[in-house]
Amino acid sequence: MTKDAILASIRRGLKRGPLPADQRAMLEGRLATHPRHLIPARSRVPRPEQIALFIRNVEKEFGSVARIAAGEEVPEAVADYLAAQNLAPRFVLAPNPELQALPWAEKPMLEFEARRAQATDAVSVQHGYAGIAETGTLMLPSDAARPTTLNILAETEIVVLRASAVIGAYEEAWDRLRRERTDPVTGGFMPRNVMLVTGPSRSADIEQTLELGAHGPRRLHIILIDDDPAALPVA
Amino acid sequence: MVQITSPAFKQNAARALGDAGLQKALGKAKGAFLQRRADAVSRLPEFEQLRDIGRDIKNHTLANLDFYLETFAANVERAGGTVHWCSTAEEARATVLDICRKADAKTVTKGKSMISEEIAINDHLEAHGITPVETDLGEYIIQLRHEHPSHIIAPAFHLNREDWEADFRRMHTDLDPNRVFNERRDILAEARTKLRSRFLAADVGITGANFLIAETGSSVIVTNEGNGDLTQTLPRVHIALASIEKVVPTLEDATSLLRLLARSATGQDFSVYTTFSTGVRRPGDLDGPEEYHVVLIDNGRSNMIGSEFQEMLRCIRCAACMNHCPVYGVTGGHAYGWVYPGPMGSVLTPSLVGIDKAALLPNASTFCGKCESVCPVKIPLPNLMRHWREREFERHLTPRAVRRNLGLWAWFAKRPGMYRLATRAAMGTLSLLARGKGVFRSLPLAGGWTEGRDLPAPEPGGTFMARYAKMQREGR
Ligand code: SF4
Numbered sequence: 001m002t003k004d005a006i007l008a009s010i011r012r013g014l015k016r017g018p019l020p021a022d023q024r025a026m027l028e029g030r031l032a033t034h035p036r037h038l039i040p041a042r043s044r045v046p047r048p049e050q051i052a053l054f055i056r057n058v059e060k061e062f063g064s065v066a067r068i069a070a071g072e073e074v075p076e077a078v079a080d081y082l083a084a085q086n087l088a089p090r091f092v093l094a095p096n097p098e099l100q101a102l103p104w105a106e107k108p109m110l111e112f113e114a115r116r117a118q119a120t121d122a123v124s125v126q127h128g129y130a131g132i133a134e135t136g137t138l139m140l141p142s143d144a145a146r147p148t149t150l151n152i153l154a155e156t157e158i159v160v161l162r163a164s165a166v167i168g169a170y171e172e173a174w175d176r177l178r179r180e181r182t183d184p185v186t187g188g189f190m191p192r193n194v195m196l197v198t199g200p201s202r203s204a205d206i207e208q209t210l211e212l213g214a215h216g217p218r219r220l221h222i223i224l225i226d227d228d229p230a231a232l233p234v235a
Numbered sequence: 236m237v238q239i240t241s242p243a244f245k246q247n248a249a250r251a252l253g254d255a256g257l258q259k260a261l262g263k264a265k266g267a268f269l270q271r272r273a274d275a276v277s278r279l280p281e282f283e284q285l286r287d288i289g290r291d292i293k294n295h296t297l298a299n300l301d302f303y304l305e306t307f308a309a310n311v312e313r314a315g316g317t318v319h320w321c322s323t324a325e326e327a328r329a330t331v332l333d334i335c336r337k338a339d340a341k342t343v344t345k346g347k348s349m350i351s352e353e354i355a356i357n358d359h360l361e362a363h364g365i366t367p368v369e370t371d372l373g374e375y376i377i378q379l380r381h382e383h384p385s386h387i388i389a390p391a392f393h394l395n396r397e398d399w400e401a402d403f404r405r406m407h408t409d410l411d412p413n414r415v416f417n418e419r420r421d422i423l424a425e426a427r428t429k430l431r432s433r434f435l436a437a438d439v440g441i442t443g444a445n446f447l448i449a450e451t452g453s454s455v456i457v458t459n460e461g462n463g464d465l466t467q468t469l470p471r472v473h474i475a476l477a478s479i480e481k482v483v484p485t486l487e488d489a490t491s492l493l494r495l496l497a498r499s500a501t502g503q504d505f506s507v508y509t510t511f512s513t514g515v516r517r518p519g520d521l522d523g524p525e526e527y528h529v530v531l532i533d534n535g536r537s538n539m540i541g542s543e544f545q546e547m548l549r550c551i552r553c554a555a556c557m558n559h560c561p562v563y564g565v566t567g568g569h570a571y572g573w574v575y576p577g578p579m580g581s582v583l584t585p586s587l588v589g590i591d592k593a594a595l596l597p598n599a600s601t602f603c604g605k606c607e608s609v610c611p612v613k614i615p616l617p618n619l620m621r622h623w624r625e626r627e628f629e630r631h632l633t634p635r636a637v638r639r640n641l642g643l644w645a646w647f648a649k650r651p652g653m654y655r656l657a658t659r660a661a662m663g664t665l666s667l668l669a670r671g672k673g674v675f676r677s678l679p680l681a682g683g684w685t686e687g688r689d690l691p692a693p694e695p696g697g698t699f700m701a702r703y704a705k706m707q708r709e710g711r
Binding site (some may be wrong): 002005007008009010011012014015018019023024027030031034036038040042057059060061064091095115117118119133134137142143144147148149150152153158169170171174176184185186187188190191192193194195196197198199200201202203204205206207208209211213214215217235 | 260263264267268279280281284285288289292299300301302303304305306308310313314315317320321322326340370371372373376390391392394395396397408419420422423424427430434435448449451452453459460461462464465469479484485486487488490491493494500503504505506507508509510511512513514515516517518519520521522523531533537538539540541542545
């Protein structure tokens with residue numbers, strides 16, 4: 001079998017046979033404890049600064065952020081953003097219970113369907129799982145309530161994110177996923193797809209000059225709900 | 236396999252030096268990459284420490300590669316995916332074709348993948364009636380032009396805006412021939428529109444993988460355009476092509492390497508899309524592929540383990556070494572004659588295709604050491620090139636004249652434009668040759684150049700040959 005041939009060739013190079021049981025156990029231990037390496041100091045700051053760092057980094061990467069005081073204000077924030085961008089008030093909404101429960105009826109001009117995205121959708125409103133302050137990155141793990149297509153098909157992606165879900169480093173987001181999720185197929189924690197998204201899509205393939213709006217969204221807008229008293233800006 | 240023109244490196248390089256369009260493109264592109272990387276590195280004070288960590292993670296993985304590959308494969312299968320182990324490019328091609336046929340595929344979208352160039356999958360699919368569509372912007376125009384990428388992260392590094400416009404006019408004949416491209420973004424917008432329908436129609440999506448994660452059985456792609464995600468999300472079948480050295484143990488290991496990758500490559504703090512794919516669509520999921528295949532390719536790499544070239548397998552394909560290479564900077568990537576150009580190609584290509592076909596590449600260096608100093612996983616590229624040259628001397632593969640003057644180093648040194656770059660970038664090496672006199676009366680390896688003139692030398696040091704002999708003694 002090719003598999004055996006490749007493994008045998010690797011072991012020949014390593015000048016050993018299959019790993020002895022004690023070394024295997026050591027490596028399995030490393031996988032189970034998945035030790036962290038150095039985490040840059042930049043994100044290890046008090047909560048209000050972490051949020052500020054997240055916002056700064058999103059904006060540096062050509063995304064935008066609107067900060068609101070409570071979830072009830074999301075429909076208004078969506079309506080305002082679409083109007084400001086001259087976009088039709090129509091979108092595909094992630095079929096997420098938290099998002100669906102928002103008071104959309106208060107903004108009757110907003111038309112939406114909760115489903116996966118299609119090629120004809122111009123705007124998507126996605127649910128953010130975590131925000132990583134270190135680089136202004138969103139973590140968007142797939143599941144029935146957070147379809148991957150909402151991250152890539154529409155020209156404009158709006159992500160609703162709780163400030164309490166903004167953390168410092170990627171590693172903290174992985175640990176949260178490990179804690180909170182059990183996969184129905186593997187029993188592990190990884191969903192089918194996890195996207196880490198930093199700003200809207202772009203390409204530098206033409207003369208190494210950056211242009212926004214390649215195949216993914218041209219605009220990435222984050223509506224940040226201030227649900228974390230400890231994370232509010234210090235007055 | 237992609238036709239190998241590495242034996243003609245000299246002729247290729249000479250042609251490149253005389254190609255005005257290429258020189259213009261190279262001149263424009265180079266500075267951008269260098270400045271952006273330098274800025275990104277300066278924003279992260281821990282960058283140097285992370286390079287050591289990156290090196291150590293990769294070394295640990297390579298020392299236990301059998302274990303991590305088996306763990307990875309078991310976890311892919313637990314998530315409903317299939318792993319196909321392939322020793323050779325032929326096996327990999329046959330495997331991909333077989334998956335596509337079973338899926339009854341007519342068109343296949345593709346994300347950027349160097350291993351797909353290495354196994355030349357596009358030609359193979361086409362020969363069997365399946366249309367591959369490159370979706371990365373740079374790869375897309377390369378496919379329109381029937382060329383190969385000239386750079387591992389910027390495939391169209393050698394092209395100017397005028398080339399893009401001309402090719403788009405030539406190929407997109409359904410559009411108004413008199414349309415105006417005012418800005419680069421108009422070119423981008425046209426490609427976006429053109430490719431949209433392709434994404435939606437594809438039966439199979441093929442991507443590469445920047446990393447494989449043993450802990451979770453995930454394949455990771457890193458892109459800015461989002462084409463890779465459309466490629467691996469929309470079709471019913473996703474195939475990830477990956478060589479065996481892409482595996483790392485855990486998400487934490489991958490995360491540390493990701494901190495190095497984008498900064499070293501494009502000078503971004505993080506790429507726009509870093510995506511982890513693990514198995515097939517879960518019950519209740521509304522999108523994502525129903526089949527997930529990882530084609531795990533050796534193609535010569537396992538033979539590098541235990542050899543003096545093992546360290547090359549740490550490479551995370553960031554391209555910093557070629558971006559900073561004075562030789563690449565004037566020849567571009569095509570001169571190297573195979574898939575991987577620049578310093579990393581000069582080490583890897585002989586390992587994968589045989590030194591007999593790539594003997595000149597390890598000489599295509601000024602030994603300025605810049606590549607090693609920027610490599611995020613600290614691969615000692617100049618040393619590895621020296622190993623190849625040693626081997627090549629032993630085998631007497633080099634023509635006598637080349638042996639006498641150490642070949643291309645001198646060849647480049649005799650080209651004034653090239654030499655200016657070399658002197659700027661190669662102070663370290665040159666100082667070794669000056670023997671503390673501050674001036675070169677004769678360069679031991681470039682007599683032809685120093686016959687009529689002296690070359691001011693930067694700083695005193697031991698001779699190249701002395702140092703070379705010492706390194707050999709030390710077995711480095
Ligand atoms: S050898 Fe180092 S610098 Fe060159 S591409 Fe590989 S990782 Fe990057």
